[in-house]
Amino acid sequence: MEDNLTFAITVFTGFFAITNPISNMTIFLSLTEGADKETKRSINKRANITAFMIVAIFVLLGKFIFEMFDLSVPAFKIAGGILVFFIGFEMLQSKKSNVKNLKNVNVDENIAFSPLAIPILAGPGTIVTAMNYVSDPTFLKICIVICIFGLLSLTTYFTFRLSDFVVKTLGTNVISVIGKVMGLIIAIIGTGMVIAGIKIAFDLSS
Template sequence: MDNLITFSITVFTGFFAITNPISNMTVFLSLTQGDDRKTKQDINKRANIIAFIIVTVFILLGKFIFELFNISIPAFKITGGILIFFIGFEMLQSKKSNVKNIKNVDEDENIAISPLAIPILAGPGTIVTAMNFVANVEPLKIFLVIAIFGSMSIITYFTFSLSSYVVKIVGNNVISVIGKLMGLIIAIIGTGMVIQGIKISFSLMS
């Protein structure tokens, strides 16, 4: 039981850091600027549902994908860890990926799908993190990962719903600091994945 609780806390922390709902509030507000409340809520709900479906598919099909492309667990952990580390490093440096440049979003584009669901909520980092959590684990832990990401999607939905009020109260500077802290956590998670991959490769697991 203690192992499951520790695993659940680790998964939740990882998902919270990588999806970063607090920092992404400003992105959501910018993408939906000028829309009425109903439109914002529709976009918010659709984006989170799509993100949940995408990540769940990768969680359930992760083992099949590994076998299809002959991907070893150590190679995945090391490569995924490096990718996640650089995502966290960019957040610490306050750099934003080009795919999140909201100034270039086409007004006719369904922003709930792109860029909100993909890649902001269900980007490469989120997918790699999810697949890492279910790599070589029992079915119960796979179910836990899906359930935890589902709860994360619900939290993100309510965070985006309250984004206008939260930004006014705490200000952009506080949100920026939180974003950097999340970046540090993500970088640490990535480093941990690399270490795990190396240990498995050289049979150093205790």
């Protein structure tokens, strides 16, 4: 029971850092600038539902994907860890990750799918993180990961709903600091994934 609770907390921390709903508020606001409240709500809802479905599919089909492409757990952890670390490192440097680079996006409801759902909410880093948690899957672990990401999607939905109020209250400087902290957490998570992959590959004791 305690191991499952620890695992759930780890998953929540990882997903919260990589999806970064607080920093993503500014992206949501910039993409929906000029839209009325009803349109913003529709885009917000569709984006989070789509992101949840994408991650859930990868979590459920993770084992099949591993077998189909003949992926090994150590290789996936190492490659995935490097990718996650790179995203965190870019955030620490106050850069937008290349997978989140947004230019010349028109305000219409299609932005709910791209770029909001993909790649901002369910980008490569999020998918890699999710699949890493189920690289050695059990039914309970799969359920925990899906439920935790569902909780994060709900959190992101309400965060975006309150985005105008929060940004005005906290200011862009505070949002930027939060983004850097999240970047550090993501970089640490990525490093941990690489270390775990190396340990498995060389059969090193923990």
